Amino acid sequence: MQITSRTLVQRILVLPNADLVFTDTAGQAPFTIAETFRYADTANILVTAIGAIGLEFLDSGPLQSIEQLDIVGAGAIPDHVTQRRDEIVALQGRRLLFANFIAAALFGRIAALQHTSLSGALNVGMNDMLVYEQRGDALAVERTPYTNRVLGPKVAAMAAGRARTVPGTTLVAARQFTSALASRAAELSHVNLETCMAMNYQAAILHNAQHAPASFAINFSVAEALVTEVFHAYGLVGGQPPKSFATRPHSLAVLSNNAFNKLNLAGKLTALKDGGLISSYLEQRLQLARAQRNDLMHGALPVAVTDSGPLQTAVRDLWALLLDDPFELTAGYTMRW
Incomplete structure (x- = not known):
């Protein structure tokens, strides 16, 4: 040999x-x-x-x-x-x-x-x-x-x-946007931007193929990671300064690392809504998705395309807090009536 x-x-x-x-x-x-x-x-x-x-x-x-x-x-x-x-x-x-x-x-x-x-x-x-x-x-x-x-x-x-x-x-414009993401990815402290975008893309493809539970599970993981990144990017954890791109006005108080780590997703969403960083409508959609995710993961209760579809737009709205330009990975689906 x-x-x-x-x-x-x-x-x-x-x-x-x-x-x-x-x-x-x-x-x-x-x-x-x-x-x-x-x-x-x-x-x-x-x-x-x-x-x-x-x-x-x-x-x-x-x-x-x-x-x-x-x-x-x-x-x-x-x-x-x-x-x-x-x-x-x-x-x-x-x-x-x-x-x-x-x-x-x-x-x-x-x-x-x-x-x-x-x-x-x-x-x-x-x-x-x-x-x-x-x-x-x-x-x-x-x-x-x-x-x-x-x-x-x-x-x-x-x-x-x-x-x-x-x-x-x-x-x-798409080339300029993609090339510039390298700098933005280096600024984020919690999530891997490249992985999150690739997962978001895969979730859209799965939604289009009507694999709703798989699409939903992947996109919810992205959404949860982006929510945590918003807190870090806006300087709301541990006294770190906000990133240069985090310019939306809000009234959230800075949390210690210990206090933030004790905050569950429901609490994070409520805080972002109460502080004006996300709308009541976005908070409602993400809270509903959180409950559906728990049913899916812990009870194997199915979700439908009418559930995985709205989650796509919720993820799009979270990206808007971290990116300078409009960006969305949403897909439709076809059916026979």
């Missing part, structure tokens, strides 16, 4: 949306680069005309490539090879979470700008990523048995004019 080594791929391409394209030019090559930007020290992002997103992970960044070990021949697999395989799976999982965050940020901002719900959103899995190379102003995508499965339907829809075009100015 022989152990060989090669570097894990540094560039992956994902397709996070089945409907939207970023070109209004008939016949444009689907993988022409429409926008590029860098997200912190993590990756260079390349958005293509077809809506596929290329991610080039940066050396020395948190998602940089590592050495992949392969076995040639028969024999027992050494422990260090098994460990490295587990590390590869973990790294690819973090990369795909990041890819879904980028999709969430871009398409959530586009939805807010266009005053629409998410259309055609796709959660990217480990079996959906492809390898690419940049060649001039376009991406060359690997040709494998998986390539046509992942990209074929969207390529056909774009060629037939069935895809919906996002104006260039809207894409630029």
